[in-house]
Structure formats: C-alpha cells, structure tokens
Amino acid sequence: MIYCFLHIFCTVLIIVFFGAMLSFIERRLLGLFQNRYGPNRVGWFGSLQLIADMIKMLFKEDWIPTFSRSLLFVVAPIIAFISLLLVMVDIPWDNNTYIIDLNIGILFFLIMSALSVYSILFAGWSSNNKYALLGAIRAIAQTLSYEVFLGLSIMGVIIKAHSFNLIDIVNSQQYIWNIIPQFFGFMTFLVAGLALCHRHPFDQPESEQELADGYHIEYSGMKFGMFFIGQYLSMMVTSAIITIMFLGGWFGPWLPGYIWFLLKNIVCIVFFILLRAALPRPRYDQILYFGWIICLPITLLNLIFTAFFVLLH
Amino acid sequence: MYIKSIIFGIITQLRSIFITLKHAFQDRETILYPENSIYLAPRYRGRIVLTKDPDGNNRCVACNLCSVVCPVSCISLQKTQDQSGRWFPKFFKINFSRCIFCGLCEEACPTTAIQLTPDFELSDFNRQDLVYNKKNLSISGTGKYHNYNFYQQSGVFITKRKKNNIHATPINIKDLLP
Ligand code: SF4
Ligand code: SF4
Numbered sequence: 001m002i003y004c005f006l007h008i009f010c011t012v013l014i015i016v017f018f019g020a021m022l023s024f025i026e027r028r029l030l031g032l033f034q035n036r037y038g039p040n041r042v043g044w045f046g047s048l049q050l051i052a053d054m055i056k057m058l059f060k061e062d063w064i065p066t067f068s069r070s071l072l073f074v075v076a077p078i079i080a081f082i083s084l085l086l087v088m089v090d091i092p093w094d095n096n097t098y099i100i101d102l103n104i105g106i107l108f109f110l111i112m113s114a115l116s117v118y119s120i121l122f123a124g125w126s127s128n129n130k131y132a133l134l135g136a137i138r139a140i141a142q143t144l145s146y147e148v149f150l151g152l153s154i155m156g157v158i159i160k161a162h163s164f165n166l167i168d169i170v171n172s173q174q175y176i177w178n179i180i181p182q183f184f185g186f187m188t189f190l191v192a193g194l195a196l197c198h199r200h201p202f203d204q205p206e207s208e209q210e211l212a213d214g215y216h217i218e219y220s221g222m223k224f225g226m227f228f229i230g231q232y233l234s235m236m237v238t239s240a241i242i243t244i245m246f247l248g249g250w251f252g253p254w255l256p257g258y259i260w261f262l263l264k265n266i267v268c269i270v271f272f273i274l275l276r277a278a279l280p281r282p283r284y285d286q287i288l289y290f291g292w293i294i295c296l297p298i299t300l301l302n303l304i305f306t307a308f309f310v311l312l313h
Numbered sequence: 314m315y316i317k318s319i320i321f322g323i324i325t326q327l328r329s330i331f332i333t334l335k336h337a338f339q340d341r342e343t344i345l346y347p348e349n350s351i352y353l354a355p356r357y358r359g360r361i362v363l364t365k366d367p368d369g370n371n372r373c374v375a376c377n378l379c380s381v382v383c384p385v386s387c388i389s390l391q392k393t394q395d396q397s398g399r400w401f402p403k404f405f406k407i408n409f410s411r412c413i414f415c416g417l418c419e420e421a422c423p424t425t426a427i428q429l430t431p432d433f434e435l436s437d438f439n440r441q442d443l444v445y446n447k448k449n450l451s452i453s454g455t456g457k458y459h460n461y462n463f464y465q466q467s468g469v470f471i472t473k474r475k476k477n478n479i480h481a482t483p484i485n486i487k488d489l490l491p
Binding site for chain 1: 319329332340341
C-alpha cells in the first residue's frame with residue numbers, strides 16, 4: 001500500500017518536473033530556431049534557469065484580487081494542473097510499463113481534455129476582468145469547434161484496433177504505423193491536439209498581443225505557475241497520445257520499447273515547438289472557420305473510408 | 314479555386330515550417346552583451362552630460378528650457394547669477410530612473426550644454442543613486458559640438474556688471490545660425 005503510494009507519488013513528481021523543465025527546453029529550442037540564444041546565464045548553459053524561475057514564482061505575492069470570485073479563482077488553476085496530468089496514469093510506456101490498464105483509455109483522455117476547458121472558463125469568469133473574460137470566451141468557442149473532431153479523428157484508429165484500450169491500439173500497429181493508413185486522421189488530430197493544449201498557433205485564449213495574456217491575466221505566483229506547467233503537461237500528454245495512436249507507440253527496431261516511446265514523444269514535442277516558432281497566430285474567426293469547414297469534413301470522410309475498408313476485409 | 318487555395322495555403326505553411334527548421338543549423342546572431350561589447354552609433358541617445366564650451370566655461374545658462382520640454386519632468390534646476398550677471402544653475406538634477414532618453418532636452422537647449430551620449434550602462438542597485446546632480450553630470454569636454462560657443466554666436470558679451478544694463482552687440486537677424 002505504502003509502496004504503491006510512494007510509486008505513484010514519485011511518478012507524478014517526475015512528470016511534473018519534466019513538465020517544468022520543458023519550459024526551459026522550449027525557450028532554448030525557440031532560440032535555436034530563431035537564430036538567438038535562449039536562457040543561457042543561470043548555471044551551465046542556463047540549466048538552472050528552472051530553479052531561478054521557481055524561486056521567482058514561489059516568492060512572488062500570490063494575490064487574489066478582491067473583485068474576484070475567490071473560490072473559483074483558486075479552483076481554476078488546480079483543474080488546469082490536474083486534468084491532463086491524470087491522463088498520464090493510463091499511458092502505457094511499454095507492453096507492461098504502465099500504472100493502470102484502462103479499457104476506456106482513449107475515452108478517459110477525451111473526458112479529461114473536455115474537462116480542462118473548465119479551468120479556463122472559471123479563470124476567465126472569476127477574474128472579473130474583461131480581457132480574461134474575452135480569453136475565456138475564445139477558449140470556449142475554440143473548444144466547441146475542435147473538440148468535435150478531436151474525438152472523430154481518432155475514431156478511425158479505434159475502428160482499426162477494435163478497442164478503446166491504448167495497449168490494444170498500439171498492438172494493432174505492429175506491422176504498419178497508423179500515420180500511413182490514417183494520414184488525414186493524424187493531420188486533424190494534430191491540429192485538434194494543438195488547439196486542445198492551447199499551443200501556438202492556437203493560443204487564442206492567451207494571445208499576449210491582443211488580450212495581454214487572456215484568461216490568466218490576474219494570476220500571479222504559484223497559481224500562474226500551475227497554469228504554466230499545466231500547459232506543458234497537456235503538451236506532453238498530447239504528444240504521448242499522438243505517439244500511441246499514430247506513431248506506433250513503443251514499436252521500433254533494436255532499442256527497448258520505452259526508449260522508442262520516449263524518442264517519438266520528444267520528436268512530437270520538438271515539432272510542437274517548431275510550429276510555435278514558424279507559424280503566425282491566425283485571426284479568431286479564421287480558426288473557427290478552419291475547424292468547421294476544413295477539418296471536420298476531412299475527419300468525417302476519413303471515418304467513412306476507414307469504416308468502408310474495414311467492412312470490406 | 315477553393316480547393317486550390319487550400320492546397321496552396323498548406324504548402325506555404327509547410328514551407329515556412331521547413332525554413333524555420335533550417336534556421337536551427339545556422340549561426341546565432343545574438344550579441345552576448347557583457348562579454349562582447351556593442352557598437353553604438355554616435356547619435357545613440359544614452360546617458361546625459363553637461364558640457365563646457367571651448368574656453369572651458371560651463372555652457373548651461375539655466376534657462377530652464379530643457380526642464381520645460383522634458384515630457385516626464387525629470388530635470389530640475391535652479392538659476393543663480395555670478396558677479397558679472399551671467400546665469401548658471403545653482404543645482405541641476407536629472408532623475409535617470411524616469412528619463413526616457415527622448416533627446417528633447419538636447420533639442421531644446423540653446424547653448425548645446427545638455428547632450429545625450431552613447432553610454433547606456435546606467436543600472437544601479439538603489440533607485441536613489443540614479444538621481445544625478447551637477448557634479449555627476451558635468452564633463453570637462455565639449456561633447457559633440459567642439460567649436461560651438463553660444464556667446465560668440467549670439468553676440469552677447471558680458472563685460473562687467475551694470476545694473477539692468479548689460480552691454481550687448483546686436484544680433485544679426487538675417488543670419489540663420491542660432
Ligand atoms: S532625454 Fe527626454 S526624458 Fe530625458 S531628460 Fe531629456 S527631455 Fe527629459
Ligand atoms: S541645459 Fe540648456 S536648456 Fe537646460 S537650462 Fe541649461 S542652457 Fe537651458
């Protein structure tokens with residue numbers, strides 16, 4: 001019992017540490033892509049930047065505005081932090097390296113991703129600030145249009161695997177990774193996943209230039225830190241799900257499974273960061289338009305064709 | 314047409330992603346500042362100095378124009394006179410923690426006493442230390458204008474003090490020079 005508890009505690013701690021470390025890695029990579037240096041002052045090549053950030057966040061005044069709805073104001077960052085962290089529980093790293101083997105694995109991811117929007121809604125509404133509210137409204141509209149095909153785009157994979165279980169899904173890709181037969185599903189899931197974790201270019205809810213940071217404008221100190229790390233956690237979860245659903249999970253020659261899993265994950269995360277460096281943020285209505293007019297039909301067609309071919313066999 | 318524009322858009326996006334990826338293998342352009350020094354153009358607007366004219370006298374005549382024009386009101390000075398009736402500032406303070414280095418004071422100054430130099434390393438641990446007074450601001454040289462001497466240009470010579478009657482040669486009003 002105690003051992004089990006410790007095991008889970010350590011795993012969570014490691015995941016959160018890597019989530020925080022990702023902020024440093026992202027800044028270094030962005031520097032690399034944009035011909036500049038990232039943080040390189042603190043420690044060896046800036047490796048202690050994370051600790052400097054932690055000190056700054058912990059000692060900043062954690063102010064709850066008097067005009068806010070304080071209960072929801074406090075709850076919002078907790079939801080943001082927890083919701084996608086919980087998905088880590090059912091991600092299999094290897095054929096037998098996982099915390100829990102859920103039969104509804106991928107549904108659990110969809111549930112939690114749908115819940116995570118509440119954090120933004122609560123944060124934006126309870127801050128009692130018009131920029132925050134605008135950010136929240138944008139987040140809701142974006143979620144409404146992307147959640148639809150977030151689910152639909154992986155249905156092709158599920159049809160092929162005949163299971164919601166993540167391990168079964170990976171095992172169904174033993175001979176060919178799903179990225180090839182399910183290419184359009186992969187593309188739309190990538191877009192929806194980006195929109196899900198509010199990464200650039202889909203960072204509408206927090207766009208600094210227009211909304212001055214959007215939904216977390218009133219947050220400071222560790223509450224802001226939870227939003228911040230929560231975003232990186234959701235990025236890790238999304239890339240893990242992409243790896244499992246489309247990139248063949250732990251399959252790969254020579255190396256042990258979890259190394260392959262980790263490598264594919266890292267490739268995904270680096271690609272996310274590359275997208276951030278490369279693409280501009282589209283206008284608000286363009287994003288909705290793109291979601292409904294282009295991505296949704298593609299996913300539906302993909303779903304129909306997959307079902308057709310599965311029926312043929 | 315519609316499909317064509319979609320495909321064209323996707324290709325341009327992929328192209329920009331690829332170009333950004335290529336940048337990862339190029340040299341970095343950042344100047345690592347404290348290790349490598351920076352070239353600043355002579356007209357760069359940094360720390361403010363009070364200069365002296367070619368004869369080594371203070372240029373400032375305490376006319377208050379710089380203080381008036383300053384958008385953030387960070388210059389304060391007080392006028393006083395010497396024996397011959399020449400004005401000079403009794404104290405002259407610039408609060409560099411407020412200065413926005415706009416250069417308007419330099420534009421306004423009729424005697425080119427106040428000048429902005431390309432020195433920008435002004436950081437300090439204590440906010441009070443950023444209030445510079447006359448002693449900190451004055452330099453012994455002429456700054457950017459080596460030969461300019463206000464009293465030669467304007468033609469005002471102060472010989473000796475006469476009450477309310479300073480001897481002055483008239484200004485050539487056709488001349489465009491200051
Ligand atoms: S540079 Fe501008 S802000 Fe600074 S002292 Fe001169 S007028 Fe004032
Ligand atoms: S510095 Fe120039 S503008 Fe300012 S008081 Fe002196 S003479 Fe006048």
